[in-house]
Amino acid sequence: AQSVTQPDIHITVSEGASLELRCNYSYGATPYLFWYVQSPGQGLQLLLKYFSGDTLVQGIKGFEAEFKRSQSSFNLRKPSVHWSDAAEYFCAAPGAGSYQLTFGKGTKLSVIP
Amino acid sequence: DAGVIQSPRHEVTEMGQEVTLRCKPISGHNSLFWYRQTMMRGLELLIYFNNNVPIDDSGMPEDRFSAKMPNASFSTLKIQPSEPRDSAVYFCASSFPDSGTEAFFGQGTRLTVV
Numbered sequence: 001a002q003s004v005t006q007p008d009i010h011i012t013v014s015e016g017a018s019l020e021l022r023c024n025y026s027y028g029a030t031p032y033l034f035w036y037v038q039s040p041g042q043g044l045q046l047l048l049k050y051f052s053g054d055t056l057v058q059g060i061k062g063f064e065a066e067f068k069r070s071q072s073s074f075n076l077r078k079p080s081v082h083w084s085d086a087a088e089y090f091c092a093a094p095g096a097g098s099y100q101l102t103f104g105k106g107t108k109l110s111v112i113p
Numbered sequence: 114d115a116g117v118i119q120s121p122r123h124e125v126t127e128m129g130q131e132v133t134l135r136c137k138p139i140s141g142h143n144s145l146f147w148y149r150q151t152m153m154r155g156l157e158l159l160i161y162f163n164n165n166v167p168i169d170d171s172g173m174p175e176d177r178f179s180a181k182m183p184n185a186s187f188s189t190l191k192i193q194p195s196e197p198r199d200s201a202v203y204f205c206a207s208s209f210p211d212s213g214t215e216a217f218f219g220q221g222t223r224l225t226v227v
Binding site: 041043045049100101103104106 | 168
């Protein structure tokens with residue numbers, strides 16, 4: 001069955017430092033892949049998505065992600081983190097029915113001033 | 114567009130009471146999803162509607178849970194009777210019926226059953 005794994009439950013970085021959040025997927029075909037962000041008390045907001053083509057995808061708020069088929073990964077990156085980036089980040093891919101999204105367990109990002 | 118609108122934002126109820134959560138999807142979207150988020154289990158899909166018809170309700174935990182979509186602009190998720198273990202954040206999301214398009218989420222309803 002398709003699955004999405006986020007190995008890191010919680011990551012802490014200093015403001016201005018670079019960030020990489022890991023995501024691995026299990027999927028037979030080339031998947032559609034998504035990263036969402038959830039601020040406290042809010043719903044999920046789409047950061048970026050990969051469908052096909054260029055494996056480096058740019059998103060909102062200065063985030064990018066790179067699809068690596070050989071590693072079954074879709075890691076999220078940002079060169080310089082801002083305090084407002086503190087939130088929980090979810091990687092997602094189509095589920096078994098292909099119409100719904102299967103989410104990873106999420107990675108909580110804390111930012112130290 | 115105002116996005117996916119859920120109400121209420123917060124609900125506190127006593128065990129055994131009926132709870133109804135409401136959702137208005139984005140106009141033009143014909144897929145609607147109800148998700149539940151808990152610390153232990155993360156985000157779980159409860160039910161999926163396409164063109165107002167329930168397609169997959171395999172995620173509904175038990176018969177106490179029911180969902181309806183009487184028209185393209187409104188859906189409800191009902192829990193009767195509610196139990197403390199139902200306490201969670203419930204999200205509604207909508208999208209076009211294509212796995213390539215993203216789902217747009219509402220802000221959620223935080224349900225507390227005491």
